[in-house]
Amino acid sequence: MSAPAPIPLSQPSLTAHEREAVASVMQSTRLSMGPALERFEEQMAEHCGVDHAVGVSSGTAALHCIVRALDLPEGGTVITTPYSFVASSNVLLFEDLVPRFVDIDPATYNIDPARVEAAITPDTCAILAVDVFGRPAPWPRLRKIADAHDLALIADSCEALGASRCGTPVGSWGDAAGFGFYPNKQITTGEGGCITTNNAALAETCRSLRNQGRATRGRMRHVRLGYNYRLSELNAALGAAQLDRLDAILKARTRASTRYHDALAPLTDTLRRPPQTLPDAExxxxxxxxxxxxxxxxxxxxALCDALRADGIGCAPYFPAIHLQPFYRERFGFREDAFPHCESVAARTLALPFFAEITETQICRVVDALHTHLPTCAPESNRMPLSTS
Ligand SMILES: Cc1ncc(COP(=O)(O)O)c(C=O)c1O
Structure with missing residues (x-):
């Protein structure tokens, strides 16, 4: 009997609508900075309830543009989370800013606002918070803290398109928010990102930064050091077509999460499932x-991750703590126990296969594999007998 097909960790949701949108760009001669980008930006602004959206080539580029456009003082300290994808801290280093990590709330995996407040010093110039795994950061409290201390507030919403806190969409919290559209995200542009903001001047600076520092009027006038962070028309058309289907994609992902939630109920002595509903957030x-x-x-x-992979089930230890990455250890001298909640969670979390089109059968296979491998990979003290005979 042949082995069943592997189940990927993630997979984009692509239909004829996306293929037609990209093909129509191929029928045109406009491959960069054209109508598809404009449409994509208009849709993003509308979804996030903001005045401005600026499409760029990645989530990292979006965050970098925001950090640069805020014109933070060189050497200033930015309070941020060590439980994130490494890019959220790297963008600070790009600008010679100092990440000041504070520990997370282990219940939500998001930055702990009480620790943020306690970490503020005269060198602090900004807070950069992340909507971890699509769960909105504690934005109302962070906004209050930032306002009280006259700090910039940067939203890394790369993982959270479609989420909201207190009824306000992610993307409109913070002075500006960055989104990422790598193919594992809720929607994809292949590679790409977007900045959303209500600050017209910041949006204008980001438009200039993505295009080699050009003045937005005057073709070859370079008014600042900029980058090539442009998003091609092919990528933007794909993104716009995905945004047309955002509601359906998000609903399918919610359905998949509910299936996992129900199927994993018998295993809750061993594992914690992400909550299905949140008190004041979507x-x-x-x-x-x-x-x-x-x-x-x-x-x-x-060991569990290896065993699942050997069964053809895509999974990943997610996230590893940023401060314990070799580069961060070397540069800043971080050691274990610096941020105990983050490290404890990072050591015990595991991402399972998850995408809009995941089937009931695939979820059953993942859960069956967990039933098989949890007892054999468990710590000695928890090891269950494999057979009762
Ligand atoms: C929290 C977070 N920040 C930043 C990024 C960077 O986005 P990109 O890979 O598009 O540069 C990602 C992407 O995975 C992310 O998850």
Whole structure:
């Protein structure tokens, strides 16, 4: 009997609508900075309830443009989270800013606002928070803290398109927000990103930064150091077609999360499922991440990940702590135990296969594999007998 087809960790949701949109760009001669980008930006602004959206070549480029456009003082400190994708801190280093990590709230995986407030010093110039796994950061409290201390507030919403907090969409929190559209995201442009903001001057600067620092009027007048962070028409057309289907995609992802939630109910002594509903927020499902309960530690989680992969089930330890990455250790001297909540969660979380078109059968296969491998990978003290005979 042949092995069943592997189940990928993630997969974009692509239909004839997206293929036609990209093909129509191919019928034109306009491949960059044209009508598809304009349409994509208009749709993003509308979805996020903001005045301005600026399409760029990646989520990293979006965050970099925001950080640069805010014109923060060189050497200033930015309070941020170590439980994120590395790009959210790297963009600070691009601009010679100092990331000041504070620990997360282990219940939400988001930055802990009480720790943010306690970490503010005269060198602090901004807060950069992340909507981890599509769960909105505690934006109302962060906004209050930022206002009280006259700090910029940057939203890394790369994982959260479609989410909202207190009824206000992600993308309109913060002075500006950055989105990413790598193919594992809720919608994709292949590669791409977007800045959303209500600040007209900031949006104008980001438009200039993405296009080699050109003045937005005057073709070859370069008024600042800029980059090539442009989003091609092919990518933008794909993004616009995906945005047409955003509601349907988000609904399908929510359905998949509910299926996992129900199917994993018998395993909740061993693992924590992400909550289906949140008190004052609407999550946009980016990944489905389970947390193995103590006494599970990294080695057991990694063994489980290997066993699932050997069965053709895509999974990933997600996120690894940023401050423990070799480059951050070397540059800043970080060691274990610097941010215990972040490290404990990072050692025990595992992303399971998750995408809009995941089938009931595929979810059953993942859950069956968990039933098989959890007992054998568990810490000694938790190891269950494989057979009762
Ligand atoms: C939280 C977060 N920030 C930033 C990024 C960077 O986005 P990109 O890979 O499009 O540069 C990502 C992408 O995975 C992300 O998840």
């Amino acid at each position: 999550r946009s499902w980016f990944v489905y991440v389970i947390e193995l309960r103590p006494p599970w530690i990294r080695t057991h989680r990694d």
